[in-house]
Amino acid sequence: MTSSRFDLRGKVAIVTGGNGGIGLGMARGLADAGADIAVVGRNETKSAAAVADLKQRGVKALAVPTDVTDKAAVAAMIDRVVGDLGRIDILINNAGMSIRKPPHELELDEWNKVIDTNLTSAFVCSKLAYPALKASGNGKVINIGSMMSIFGASFATAYAASKGGIVQYTRACANAWAPDNIQVNAILPGWIDTDLTRGARQQVSGLHERVLARTPAGRWGDIGDFAGIAVFLASPASNFVTGTAIPVDGGFSVMA
Ligand code: NDP
Numbered sequence: 001m002t003s004s005r006f007d008l009r010g011k012v013a014i015v016t017g018g019n020g021g022i023g024l025g026m027a028r029g030l031a032d033a034g035a036d037i038a039v040v041g042r043n044e045t046k047s048a049a050a051v052a053d054l055k056q057r058g059v060k061a062l063a064v065p066t067d068v069t070d071k072a073a074v075a076a077m078i079d080r081v082v083g084d085l086g087r088i089d090i091l092i093n094n095a096g097m098s099i100r101k102p103p104h105e106l107e108l109d110e111w112n113k114v115i116d117t118n119l120t121s122a123f124v125c126s127k128l129a130y131p132a133l134k135a136s137g138n139g140k141v142i143n144i145g146s147m148m149s150i151f152g153a154s155f156a157t158a159y160a161a162s163k164g165g166i167v168q169y170t171r172a173c174a175n176a177w178a179p180d181n182i183q184v185n186a187i188l189p190g191w192i193d194t195d196l197t198r199g200a201r202q203q204v205s206g207l208h209e210r211v212l213a214r215t216p217a218g219r220w221g222d223i224g225d226f227a228g229i230a231v232f233l234a235s236p237a238s239n240f241v242t243g244t245a246i247p248v249d250g251g252f253s254v255m256a
Contacts, residue, residue, distance in 0.1 A: 005237040009034030011136075012085045013234065014077075016068050016125060017095035019046040021194035022144065022226050026092055027054060029227025030234055035090065036060040038081045042067050060085060068095045068121035069113075071128075078128045088132035090234045093122035093166075094144040098196065100155040100203070111158045118162035119169065126173060130182075139182035140234045143170050145245055149188050150253055167245045174243030183242040185233050190249025192221035217250030 013030045017023035019041040027037050031054045039050045039061065047063035054061035062084055066077040081088055096118045099110045122143050133139030146163040148156045166186060173184040191197060191211040197220075201207050211220060229248050232238050247253045 006033055006231055006235045008090075008231065008235055011035045011089040011234070012038070012081065012087050013090035013092065014038045014040060014081055014088060014125070014129065015092045015094060016040040016066075016121065018092070019043060019050040019063070021196060022189060022192055022223055023092070023094040024050050024053070025223030025226040026094065026142075026230035028057065028224075029230045030090065031057040031059045031061070032227065033231045033235065034059065035234070036085050037062070038077075038085060039063045040066045040068065040077055041095070068125060069116040071124050074121070074124050075128055078125075078132070082132055087136060088129050089136040089138065090140045090142070091125060091129045091133065092142045092144070092230065092234075093125055094142075095121055096144060096162075096196075098156065098159040098200075100159075100200070101157060102154050103157045106157045114158035115162050115165075118159065119165045122166060122169060126184075130177070133177075133182050134180045137181060138236065138239065139177070139180065140238075141170075141173060141177075141182065141184040142230065142233045143167075143184070143186045145170075145186045145188040147188060147190055147247075147249060147252055149186070149245060150247075170245065171243045178242060181239075183233070183238060185238070185241060185243065186245040187226070187229055187233070188245055188247045188249065188253070189226070190215060190221055190247065190252040192223065192225070194223065214255060215250045215252050216255050219250065221248065221250060 018039040148160040149163040170186040
């Protein structure tokens with residue numbers, strides 16, 4: 001009984017940015033629970049490696065090379081997933097990037113790039129996946145926010161705007177799609193060891209130590225920390241949970 005609440009066998013999940021970092025950590029969790037996975041990203045070498053990793057877990061996995069800021073490409077991706085894997089039950093809007101500049105130095109094209117990648121892509125992917133998620137009968141959308149959904153930072157001009165926006169977008173969709181039995185939730189990662197933050201650690205001296213000191217758990221997060229929350233929010237265990245934004249941050253957001 002308990003395990004069936006978390007059973008994803010027969011389900012199909014799309015994970016944008018599923019070829020590395022937090023996206024791969026979540027994709028591995030879903031695959032271990034039995035879901036077939038479509039890995040969406042631009043880097044085909046990374047996507048091929050992720051697909052091989054996921055297939056070893058005994059599920060079907062498919063790489064769909066896609067730039068999530070390109071609406072036509074997203075539409076083709078959704079068609080391909082339904083065509084090749086048969087359905088869509090779970091959509092994880094995880095693809096993201098940052099340009100670290102204060103507000104007065106950020107250019108409009110840089111602002112647009114961050115908003116398009118982190119926020120508008122979630123709108124486009126969710127809107128185009130909605131018919132399949134509704135047809136699933138128990139659809140699940142998981143959007144990836146950040147500590148910048150809660151806090152601000154001088155370098156996170158467009159990033160904080162996009163990640164604040166993703167939480168409000170999550171709440172709107174949760175209301176709209178509850179009658180379709182689609183649950184829509186957000187995960188807010190703390191500081192996690194990935195390519196994104198490896199770059200930041202190289203650029204910002206002392207960042208590594210500051211994160212350790214500011215995080216009650218006393219460590220950086222690992223991509224494996226996202227497997228369990230992804231399975232929970234993708235499975236029947238969370239069928240009465242919608243519109244939430246759940247920190248996975250080792251206590252970062254509750255440290256005074
Ligand atoms: P990574 O850089 O490791 O992963 C980012 C992923 O997004 C890659 O798989 C990349 O794939 C994909 N991506 C980026 N742009 C596009 C695009 N235009 N089209 C398709 N795919 C794209 O970073 P993380 O794993 O750290 O980040 C994942 C998410 O978690 C992001 O939304 C990030 O903002 C968020 N986050 C991360 C935190 C951290 O500490 N690491 C903290 C808070 C939030 P490809 O290059 O192949 O396109």
